[in-house]
Amino acid sequence: MPHRELTHYAVSVVGADRPGIVAGVTGALFRLGCNIADSSCAMLAGEFAMILIVSHRKPFTKANLIEELKPVCERMAMTLSVRHLPLGEEDRKETPGEICQITVYGADQPGIVYRVTNTLATHQINIMDLQTKLAGTEQEPVYIMLLEAVLPDGLAPEEVEQLLNGLKQELQVEISVRIVTPVEL
Numbered sequence: 001m002p003h004r005e006l007t008h009y010a011v012s013v014v015g016a017d018r019p020g021i022v023a024g025v026t027g028a029l030f031r032l033g034c035n036i037a038d039s040s041c042a043m044l045a046g047e048f049a050m051i052l053i054v055s056h057r058k059p060f061t062k063a064n065l066i067e068e069l070k071p072v073c074e075r076m077a078m079t080l081s082v083r084h085l086p087l088g089e090e091d092r093k094e095t096p097g098e099i100c101q102i103t104v105y106g107a108d109q110p111g112i113v114y115r116v117t118n119t120l121a122t123h124q125i126n127i128m129d130l131q132t133k134l135a136g137t138e139q140e141p142v143y144i145m146l147l148e149a150v151l152p153d154g155l156a157p158e159e160v161e162q163l164l165n166g167l168k169q170e171l172q173v174e175i176s177v178r179i180v181t182p183v184e185l
Contacts, residue, residue, distance in 0.1 A: 106173025
C-alpha cells in the first residue's frame with residue numbers, strides 16, 4: 001500500500017475505566033477499515049486513556065472517523081478527540097542520541113514532575129515516555145516516576161545525574177540515570 005494513498009489521524013479516548021473500552025473503540029476502527037499503526041493505553045487512578053495513530057485509504061475524512069467512534073464513546077461516557085495528521089507527521093520519528101531511563105523515587109509532594117521535566121527541557125533532553133505512580137501507605141505515600149528520554153549529542157548520563165543533583169537535595173528524592181541499550185532482534 002503506497003504511503004501517499006493513506007490519510008492518518010491521532011485518536012484519543014479518555015474516561016472512567018471499565019471492561020470493553022479497547023474492544024469498543026478498536027471494533028469501530030475495524031468496521032471502518034482503519035489500520036492501527038501505533039497505540040498507547042493506560043489506566044490512571046480510575047480513568048482509562050488511550051491514544052492511537054490510525055490510517056485509512058484516501059478518500060477518508062475526520063468526519064467519517066468521528067461519526068463511527070462518537071456513538072461508541074458516548075455509550076461508555078468517554079471523551080473523544082480526533083486530529084488529522086498532515087503528511088510526514090504520522091511517521092515514527094527516530095530521535096538521534098542516547099536513550100536513557102531516569103528514575104525518581106521519594107516522598108510524595110507537589111512539583112516533582114514539573115521540577116524534573118523542566119530541568120530536562122532546559123537542557124534539550126527529549127522525554128519519550130513518562131509514567132508515575134503512588135505507592136506506600138496513605139500516611140507515608142511514595143512517589144515513583146519513570147522517564148525514558150533521549151540525550152542530545154555530547155551529554156552523558158553522568159552529566160544528567162549531575163544536572164538533577166540539586167533537585168535530589170531540594171526534593172529529597174532518589175534520582176538515577178542509566179543508558180538503555182537497544183536490543184537487536
